[in-house]
Amino acid sequence: MNLSLSLFPLGWQHYLLGGLIIGLGTSLLFVLTGRIGGMSTVFSSTWSFVVRRPFFQQARFVESRGWRLVYAAGLILGALVWWLGFAGGKPEATAVPVWQLLVGGFFVGYGARLGNGCTSGHGICGLGSLQLPSLMAVLTFMATAFLTANLAARWLA
Amino acid sequence: MSAARGLATLAAGVLFGFGLSYSTMIRPEVVLSFLRFEDFGLMLVMGGAVVVVALVYKLAPRLLARPLLGDHFHAHPSAWNRDTAVGAALFGVGWGLCGVCPGPAIAGLGAGNWDLLWALAGIALGALVQGLRAK
Numbered sequence: 470m471n472l473s474l475s476l477f478p479l480g481w482q483h484y485l486l487g488g489l490i491i492g493l494g495t496s497l498l499f500v501l502t503g504r505i506g507g508m509s510t511v512f513s514s515t516w517s518f519v520v521r522r523p524f525f526q527q528a529r530f531v532e533s534r535g536w537r538l539v540y541a542a543g544l545i546l547g548a549l550v551w552w553l554g555f556a557g558g559k560p561e562a563t564a565v566p567v568w569q570l571l572v573g574g575f576f577v578g579y580g581a582r583l584g585n586g587c588t589s590g591h592g593i594c595g596l597g598s599l600q601l602p603s604l605m606a607v608l609t610f611m612a613t614a615f616l617t618a619n620l621a622a623r624w625l626a
Numbered sequence: 627m628s629a630a631r632g633l634a635t636l637a638a639g640v641l642f643g644f645g646l647s648y649s650t651m652i653r654p655e656v657v658l659s660f661l662r663f664e665d666f667g668l669m670l671v672m673g674g675a676v677v678v679v680a681l682v683y684k685l686a687p688r689l690l691a692r693p694l695l696g697d698h699f700h701a702h703p704s705a706w707n708r709d710t711a712v713g714a715a716l717f718g719v720g721w722g723l724c725g726v727c728p729g730p731a732i733a734g735l736g737a738g739n740w741d742l743l744w745a746l747a748g749i750a751l752g753a754l755v756q757g758l759r760a761k
Contacts, residue, residue: 477665477667477670478664478665479656481667483648483649483667484649484667484670484674485670486648487645487646487647487648488645488672488673488674488675489678490641490645490649491642491646492645492674492675492676492677492679494638494639494640494644495638495679495682496678496679496683496686498634498635498639499679499683500682500693501634501696502631502634502635502696503700504635504700505702508727508728508729509728509753511728512752512753513757515750516750520754522758523761524760539635539636539639540635540639540642543638543639543641544640544729544732545735545736546636546736547641547646547736548646548733548735549643549736550640550736551643551647551648552736552737555648556737560737560739561737561738561739562739562740563654563725563739563742564655565654565724565741567744570654570726570745570748571744571747572720573719573720573721573722573725573748574724574744574749574751575749575752575755576716576719576720576721576748577717577720577745577752578728578751578754579713579716579755580712580716580717580720580752581728582756583713583716583756584709584712584714584716584717585703585704586704586714587727588721588729589727591704592672593672595704596672596676596679597676597682597683598701599680600702601706602704602705603702603704605711605714606706606710606713606714609714609715610715610717610718610721612718613715613717613718613722614718614722615663615718615722616722617719618658619722621722621723622658622662
């Protein structure tokens, strides 16, 4: 009990159950459509609607941009169901400063697209397909994220 | 995209977004508390998801000739090279700074977290610059 409290001060059940549900969503996509449901590609494929450069006009973006937006809409809808049905509809907010969200977001977008995956693409789909390169990617971003978050807590707080 | 495939994709997204919210991964504070070793919940979220996905990715192609609404099972192509290494490292720096990754940046909007629009804008901009610099 003490160990559980020190590792998971807010409880652990909702983490595990939420993770299983995320896994079910990714699995449903695969069983029904055969698609791999990482989330970061939508940020490149959606630009293909407006940016004419050859990079964004690659078949892998143009051909998947429709379903990726539908999948993203599903994410919003799923969060809405949770928010209204389970969380009382009180708007979520964050105390993380705007510049950190914006600058951090920039590196998240740039890095995920350069490295071809994020926490869901490498973390869930890549590890789920037992890919060693994805494991290396996860260990790499975990390491730099641990370092950044701890330094930020010390210097920026 | 047929209506059935569209609906299946939407339903899968709904489960994903619900799971992200239910596990409170749409709260940057919770993600940052993991990255500062104060709460290890994120390991359960990722671990739970990976176990389910690993089973299904392994079993579905053995039990089914093709996806129920599609023509073939895709694979997650990943390679370990300079781009993957540098990209993952930069992703981690950004993630450690803001506590938001692509899924929660999108899902958070459904829970009225408008602050996450800043992270969403940052991610979209980062993806744009990456594409413009590529090749």
